[in-house]
Every structure is written in C-alpha cells, then in structure tokens.
Amino acid sequence: MSMKNVMVAQSGGPTVAINASLAGVVDAVIKSDQYDTVYGSIYGILGILEDHILNLSEQTDTIPDFIDILKVSPAMYLGSCRYKLPDYEDDDATYAFLFKQFERYQIGAFFYIGGNDSMDTVSKLSHYGRQIGSDIRILGIPKTIDNDLCITDHTPGYGSAAKYVASTILEIAHDTFIYSVKSVTIVEIMGRDAGWLTAATALARNSYNNAPHLIYFPEVPFDPKQFITDVKQQLSKRNNVIIAVSEGIRDQAGHYISASTAKNDQFGHSQLSGTGKCLEYLIKESINVKVRSIEVNVLQRCAAHLSSLTDLEEAFALGRQAVNRAAAGETKCMLTLHRESNMPYEVSIRSADIDQIANEAKSIPREWINEAGNDITPTLYEYMAPLIAGEPDVHYQNGLPVYLPVDHLDTVPT
Amino acid sequence: MSMKNVMVAQSGGPTVAINASLAGVVDAVIKSDQYDTVYGSIYGILGILEDHILNLSEQTDTIPDFIDILKVSPAMYLGSCRYKLPDYEDDDATYAFLFKQFERYQIGAFFYIGGNDSMDTVSKLSHYGRQIGSDIRILGIPKTIDNDLCITDHTPGYGSAAKYVASTILEIAHDTFIYSVKSVTIVEIMGRDAGWLTAATALARNSYNNAPHLIYFPEVPFDPKQFITDVKQQLSKRNNVIIAVSEGIRDQAGHYISASTAKNDQFGHSQLSGTGKCLEYLIKESINVKVRSIEVNVLQRCAAHLSSLTDLEEAFALGRQAVNRAAAGETKCMLTLHRESNMPYEVSIRSADIDQIANEAKSIPREWINEAGNDITPTLYEYMAPLIAGEPDVHYQNGLPVYLPVDHLDTVPT
Numbered sequence: 165m166s167m168k169n170v171m172v173a174q175s176g177g178p179t180v181a182i183n184a185s186l187a188g189v190v191d192a193v194i195k196s197d198q199y200d201t202v203y204g205s206i207y208g209i210l211g212i213l214e215d216h217i218l219n220l221s222e223q224t225d226t227i228p229d230f231i232d233i234l235k236v237s238p239a240m241y242l243g244s245c246r247y248k249l250p251d252y253e254d255d256d257a258t259y260a261f262l263f264k265q266f267e268r269y270q271i272g273a274f275f276y277i278g279g280n281d282s283m284d285t286v287s288k289l290s291h292y293g294r295q296i297g298s299d300i301r302i303l304g305i306p307k308t309i310d311n312d313l314c315i316t317d318h319t320p321g322y323g324s325a326a327k328y329v330a331s332t333i334l335e336i337a338h339d340t341f342i343y344s345v346k347s348v349t350i351v352e353i354m355g356r357d358a359g360w361l362t363a364a365t366a367l368a369r370n371s372y373n374n375a376p377h378l379i380y381f382p383e384v385p386f387d388p389k390q391f392i393t394d395v396k397q398q399l400s401k402r403n404n405v406i407i408a409v410s411e412g413i414r415d416q417a418g419h420y421i422s423a424s425t426a427k428n429d430q431f432g433h434s435q436l437s438g439t440g441k442c443l444e445y446l447i448k449e450s451i452n453v454k455v456r457s458i459e460v461n462v463l464q465r466c467a468a469h470l471s472s473l474t475d476l477e478e479a480f481a482l483g484r485q486a487v488n489r490a491a492a493g494e495t496k497c498m499l500t501l502h503r504e505s506n507m508p509y510e511v512s513i514r515s516a517d518i519d520q521i522a523n524e525a526k527s528i529p530r531e532w533i534n535e536a537g538n539d540i541t542p543t544l545y546e547y548m549a550p551l552i553a554g555e556p557d558v559h560y561q562n563g564l565p566v567y568l569p570v571d572h573l574d575t576v577p578t
Numbered sequence: 579m580s581m582k583n584v585m586v587a588q589s590g591g592p593t594v595a596i597n598a599s600l601a602g603v604v605d606a607v608i609k610s611d612q613y614d615t616v617y618g619s620i621y622g623i624l625g626i627l628e629d630h631i632l633n634l635s636e637q638t639d640t641i642p643d644f645i646d647i648l649k650v651s652p653a654m655y656l657g658s659c660r661y662k663l664p665d666y667e668d669d670d671a672t673y674a675f676l677f678k679q680f681e682r683y684q685i686g687a688f689f690y691i692g693g694n695d696s697m698d699t700v701s702k703l704s705h706y707g708r709q710i711g712s713d714i715r716i717l718g719i720p721k722t723i724d725n726d727l728c729i730t731d732h733t734p735g736y737g738s739a740a741k742y743v744a745s746t747i748l749e750i751a752h753d754t755f756i757y758s759v760k761s762v763t764i765v766e767i768m769g770r771d772a773g774w775l776t777a778a779t780a781l782a783r784n785s786y787n788n789a790p791h792l793i794y795f796p797e798v799p800f801d802p803k804q805f806i807t808d809v810k811q812q813l814s815k816r817n818n819v820i821i822a823v824s825e826g827i828r829d830q831a832g833h834y835i836s837a838s839t840a841k842n843d844q845f846g847h848s849q850l851s852g853t854g855k856c857l858e859y860l861i862k863e864s865i866n867v868k869v870r871s872i873e874v875n876v877l878q879r880c881a882a883h884l885s886s887l888t889d890l891e892e893a894f895a896l897g898r899q900a901v902n903r904a905a906a907g908e909t910k911c912m913l914t915l916h917r918e919s920n921m922p923y924e925v926s927i928r929s930a931d932i933d934q935i936a937n938e939a940k941s942i943p944r945e946w947i948n949e950a951g952n953d954i955t956p957t958l959y960e961y962m963a964p965l966i967a968g969e970p971d972v973h974y975q976n977g978l979p980v981y982l983p984v985d986h987l988d989t990v991p992t
Binding site: 174178244245327330335368370372458459461463466470554564565573 | 588592624651657658659660741745746748749752755756757758781782784785786872873874875876877879880883884886888963966967969974976977978979981983984985987
C-alpha cells in the first residue's frame with residue numbers, strides 16, 4: 165500500500181502565526197515516513213470543493229528557504245474563507261464531494277488551521293467521517309488574535325498581536341509625552357467579545373511609562389459616568405492620559421457603546437462610529453481637554469515584522485505535532501497548549517475533543533480584571549508577559565521585510 | 579577664556595529620526611575641543627524661557643549607552659512645543675530674556691531641530707542676534723515626516739516614515755489577498771499639503787504585489803467622478819484593490835475632500851470625517867463592492883522599531899555637522915542634504931541661509947506624478963527608494979523595544 169497524503173487549509177481572519185503552523189505541518193510531512201505529499205487547499209475548504217489545490221511539497225523543492233520564510237510571513241499563505249458547512253443531515257452532498265476529493269488526492273489526514281468557526285468545520289467533518297466509516301484523521305490547529313478558544317491555555321496569533329499592541333502603546337506614549345499640555349489619547353483595540361488583546365496593552369508599562377492609564381474590557385459593563393470620573397482622576401495626576409479600549413465594550417443592557425453614535429451619513433448609509441471615537445465624544449462633552457482617538461488598524465493581526473518568537477515557535481510546534489498525532493491515530497480533536505509553568509515559562513502540547521471547543525468562547529475571568537473594572541490584575545499580567553517574548557529573524561530587502569510571495573492568490577491581473 | 583557651552587532643543591511634531599539628530603549634537607559636543615557642556619531645553623524653546631534645562635553631558639555619563647539608545651528612540655527626548663516667537667519689532671522682551679539665558683548658560687551655539695515653524699524661530703533668533711551684535715551661532719537642523727522643506731534634497735524623519743507606510747501597505751496587502759471576493763481597501767496617509775509620504779506607499783510593490791493600485795496626492799485636484807472610474811477599472815483587473823490617499827487631497831476649488839462629509843455628531847460637535855472614510859462613502863455610493871478604509875495612525879511618525887538606518891544615520895550626521903559648522907563660524911542657516919548620486923546612493927551635507935527656507939513648503943513636482951494623477955513616476959520611485967534602506971539595531975527586552983526613558987517629561991504622577 166502506498167503512503168497517504170496530507171491536506172491542509174487555513175480559515176477565518178489572519179494572524180501573524182497561522183503561516184507558522186502551516187510551516188510546521190509542511191515540515192513534519194516532508195520529514196515523515198508515514199505521509200507522502202502535503203497539499204494546500206486554496207481559500208479554506210472552498211479550495212477542496214473547487215479543486216483549487218497547491219502542492220506544497222513541490223514548493224519546498226522549488227522555493228529556497230520555503231519553510232523558514234513561510235514561518236515569518238503574515239496573513240494566510242493559502243488564503244481564507246468565511247464558509248460555514250451546512251449540517252450534513254440537511255445536505256450531505258457537500259460532504260460526499262469533500263470526501264471524494266480526499267479519496268482522489270489519497271488523503272490520510274486533513275488539518276484545518278483556524279478559530280472558532282473553523283473548529284465547527286472540523287467537528288462536522290469528523291462526525292460525518294465517523295458516520296461513513298472513513299479513517300481519515302481530521303484535526304484542528306488553533307489560531308486567533310482574540311485568544312478566545314476554550315481549553316487551550318492561549319491561542320497562536322495572540323502573542324504576536326499582544327506584542328504589537330503593547331509596542332504600539334509604548335510608541336504612542338513616547339509620541340504623547342512630548343507636549344506639556346493636558347491631553348487624553350484613546351486607543352481602540354480589536355476584540356468584539358473578549359478583552360484579551362486589549363489587556364495586553366498593559367505590557368507596555370515599564371520604569372518610565374505607566375500607560376495605558378485606564379483599560380476597558382467587553383467583560384465589564386461600561387458606565388459612561390464612571391468613565392468620566394476615571395478620566396478626571398487620571399488627569400489630576402498627569403498631563404497625558406492614555407486609555408486602551410476594546411472595540412467590544414457594552415453598556416449594562418448589553419448594547420455596544422459604538423452603536424450609540426451610529427448615524428446615517430450623507431448617502432443614507434448607517435455608519436457605525438468606532439468605539440474609540442465614541443469615547444472621544446464622551447470626553448469632549450464633559451471635560452475641557454485635548455482629546456483624540458486612534459483605531460489600531462489591521463496591523464495588529466498582520467504586522468509580521470514585529471511578531472513574537474514564542475508565538476511563532478508554538479504555532480510551528482503545533483503544526484508539527486498535528487501531523488505526528490494524526491499519524492499516531494488521533495482525530496476529531498484540536499491541539500491545545502497547556503501551561504506547565506510561568507517562571508520559567510513552559511508549555512506542553514495536548515489535544516482535546518473537538519466538541520468541547522467548537523462554538524464556545526473564552527472571556528477573561530472577572531477576577532483577572534481589577535475591582536473597578538478599568539485595569540488588569542497582576543495575575544493577568546503574569547499570564548500574558550511570556551507570550552510576547554523573543555523576536556524572529558525577519559529579513560529585509562530594499563528596506564522592506566521579505567515575505568513569501570502569494571502569486572497563487574488573486575494578487576495580480578489575470 | 580573658558581570654553582562655551584551648547585544649547586539644543588526640538589520642536590514641532592515627532593519623527594523617528596529627530597532623536598538621532600539630538601544624539602549627533604551630543605556626540606559632537608562631548609568629542610569637541612571647542613565646546614564644553616551640551617544643555618537640552620525641555621519642551622522646545624519654552625524650556626529656555628521657563629529655565630527647564632537638562633544637562634545632556636551629565637546624562638551621557640550616568641546613562642549607559644545613552645547616545646546609541648537615543649539614536650533609535652522615537653518622538654522627542656527633550657519634548658516639543660508649538661510656540662511661535664513674536665516679531666521682535668513688536669516684543670523684544672522675550673528675545674532679550676532668551677539671550678540673557680544664553681549668557682547665563684554661557685552658550686556659544688544654539689541648535690533647533692524641527693520643521694518649517696522651527697526654522698521660523700531660527701530665522702527670528704538669528705536676525706535678533708545679529709541686531710544686538712551677539713556672536714552666538716544659531717543653526718537649524720531639519721526634520722519632518724512630510725519631506726516638505728525647501729533646498730534640502732529630503733528631510734530626516736521622512737525615510738523612516740516612508741519605510742513604515744510602505745511596510746504597512748505590504749502587510750495590509752497580505753491581509754487583503756486572503757479572500758477571493760472583490761474588495762477595495764483605502765489607506766489614508768498623513769500629509770496635509772504634500773504627498774511625499776503617500777507616494778512612498780509605492781515602495782511596497784514587488785514581484786507579487788502591485789499594491790497600492792491607485793495613489794492620490796494633494797498636488798493633484800481630486801475629481802470624484804474620475805476616482806470612481808479609476809476604481810472600476812482596477813476592479814476589472816483584480817479582486818483586491820488597495821488605494822493610498824493623502825489626508826490632504828482637495829477638489830478643483832481647493833476644498834479638502836475630508837471636509838465634504840463634515841457633520842454634527844450627537845453632542846453638536848462638528849465632526850470632520852477622515853479623507854479615507856470619505857472615499858469609502860464615495861465608493862459605497864457608486865459601486866457594489868466590499869470596501870473599508872484604514873487610517874494609518876501616529877505610528878507612521880513614531881514607529882522606531884521599524885526605522886530606516888539610512889534616515890537615522892543622516893539625521894545623526896546632520897547633528898554632528900551642525901556642531902562642527904557652528905564651531906567653524908557658521909550661523910543663521912539650516913543644514914541641508916544634497917544628493918550626489920542615486921546609484922550608488924550618496925549624499926553630502928551642506929547648509930543654506932535660513933531665510934531661504936523658513937515658511938516655504940516643497941510639494942512633489944507635477945512631472946513626478948503620472949499624467950492621470952493617480953500614481954507616481956519612475957523618477958519619484960528612484961528618488962524615494964534609497965531613503966528607506968537599512969535597519970538599525972533595535973534591542974528588545976521582555977518582548978518590547980528598548981527606548982530611552984523620558985522621566986524628565988511629564989510622564990509620571992507628580
């Protein structure tokens with residue numbers, strides 16, 4: 165019997181670490197004596213449905229340093245999708261075709277690298293596979309900058325995003341300190357439902373920088389009156405107050421704060437102001453002070469030039485382990501990170517049944533946020549700090565970081 | 579006769595290179611046999627008026643690697659101000675006090691590192707000094723991310739900001755390419771009057787990335803109808819269209835495009851939409867496509883972790899030369915960079931009478947922008963490319979870049 169092949173795909177939003185997991189899968193397969201070729205499905209699971217498949221084993225032969233450069237390249241080398249599989253009880257034609265494709269490519273294991281929605285796909289494929297008696301291993305590899313997957317101690321992608329937002333706050337602090345007039349700067353961080361990434365701004369604090377001076381999380385109901393009191397108190401202590409806020413903060417009734425300034429623009433579109441903008445208005449309304457808001461843009465999920473080596477190495481190790489565990493018979497699971505110790509920082513890789521993970525979200529425990537609900541506790545600091553450590557070797561050419569070309573995606577005119 | 583001392587200050591908006599020029603001044607003074615102590619005025623020229631002075635020579639003794647770390651630290655170590663000196667014909671008391679302070683600190687040379695407004699200060703001080711027969715040398719050292727100072731080939735701070743926006747476009751492109759649906763991404767870059775920094779986004783182009791696919795400059799009147807035609811044409815060629823736009827684009831009548839969507843918010847404040855947001859609305863109005871806008875935040879002027887070594891070295895050299903030229907008798911001037919050759923890139927340092935520079939601004943020559951007004955020409959590319967080359971040695975501790983502490987500014991509670 166000839167050796168089976170491997171199929172891998174990426175799904176959901178980009179992170180800086182998701183290509184490191186892909187690199188880990190490719191690395192393990194080409195070193196494996198149990199799997200032959202590793203195929204990549206372009207645009208998530210859609211690539212299998214549309215037969216848009218890239219031979220990654222071939223790429224390692226033709227592209228110099230393929231694995232090393234892939235490891236530090238941002239976003240998703242295989243592209244992504246936002247496709248939700250139908251329930252197979254409603255429509256099993258899609259499933260039948262997917263497994264026919266697996267057969268055609270002689271697939272022994274399928275790996276889906278993604279967040280919550282992607283784990284839903286892993287779960288559905290696992291159940292369908294079991295039902296039809298397939299022996300294809302189906303495993304999820306976690307990633308999300310939101311850090312909101314269950315069971316795993318943290319998610320690949322979070323550490324690099326955390327490092328990015330902490331550095332951003334530190335550099336904004338330097339930018340802010342230069343004027344001796346009172347000012348408030350609001351920095352809006354991604355995260356609709358969980359405040360993990362916003363919390364990471366606290367890592368910017370050092371011997372001379374106390375910023376961010378206030379932090380607001382989706383986990384704690386936001387009270388505009390208390391907010392103004394908080395800001396006034398900070399302004400009584402220093403010239404430049406810097407506030408980190410999660411885009412997902414909500415009032416007591418559960419309504420997004422950002423929705424409160426939604427209005428129709430001149431073309432009649434309902435326009436949702438950003439959360440940071442909204443807090444900017446609140447302050448302008450109540451306090452006579454220079455205020456501005458900054459929306460940290462998509463670089464918090466794609467600034468590969470400033471990634472965490474710890475994060476990339478863990479993502480790579482998860483990719484490798486997924487292949488080895490599949491070869492050893494594991495399936496219907498997601499790989500997880502388990503923290504063995506904080507000092508020195510040490511993690512081990514485990515796995516959990518996919519049904520324990522899919523469609524569940526993990527918030528910051530309330531006791532890891534201070535009582536006032538406007539800062540983190542030391543426990544949360546200690547949890548986050550090791551995740552941003554270390555810098556990978558990013559190469560530069562003509563002044564710009566060198567990433568893996570993605571000509572196979574729709575980047576150039578056809 | 580004892581040796582004279584040196585006073586230095588920084589003014590205007592932050593750049594990544596302005597501390598490198600300060601480091602150059604400090605380095606030259608401590609190695610000089612003609613000047614003794616180098617003093618820094620805190621918060622621009624206000625520090626002299628308020629006697630808020632830092633002994634920088636002492637700092638080089640007490641802070642390890644002071645000059646090396648200062649060179650790569652963002653924003654302004656001495657703080658800044660937005661203070662415009664009165665005309666001395668109207669009010670010479672301020673001038674009299676400034677020169678009394680110079681006398682008190684036995685100042686032989688004063689250096690002001692800044693942009694256009696700062697050069698206005700250099701000019702006024704020079705004229706007043708000449709009038710009262712002072713022999714204090716007064717020299718300007720240029721900096722601005724806008725690159726809009728006259729005579730000098732380019733300005734320190736521009737190269738690093740250019741590198742930052744080019745990397746940002748490249749990383750946003752990776753982020754954008756992952757979905758196989760039509761989309762438009764608008765990236766708004768700083769620059770009210772000159773498009774130099776927006777033009778630098780073109781440096782992101784490489785073998786697999788053509789983004790930005792369209793670029794709009796303040797130098798060319800913006801025509802919304804032509805804009806929509808341009809975008810439609812690009813969408814016919816590729817899935818993901820990325821547009822770089824300067825915040826300062828104006829219509830034929832000279833009105834800022836961003837002003838056209840100004841409206842009152844719920845609190846009655848007039849709210850100026852960003853230029854990017856405005857283009858986003860224009861597209862939503864006319865084309866059925868996924869569209870979003872990204873405002874590149876203040877990191878384009880303070881992301882020291884991603885600075886251009888070429889830029890920092892030039893800024894440092896200008897600081898050193900300023901001291902040496904002052905010692906040789908030069909005054910009432912700004913130091914300039916003169917491009918000797920492009921390939922290999924080579925610059926020399928010169929100086930120009932301050933009155934040729936102050937209050938003048940330099941735009942992109944129209945012939946360096948393509949005829950359609952939506953892209954750069956190869957000449958502009960060749961002008962910009964060498965300025966982003968090279969990466970300085972930024973050290974990291976606990977996962978974050980190490981910058982010089984600024985406890986002497988108002989960063990901590992008093």
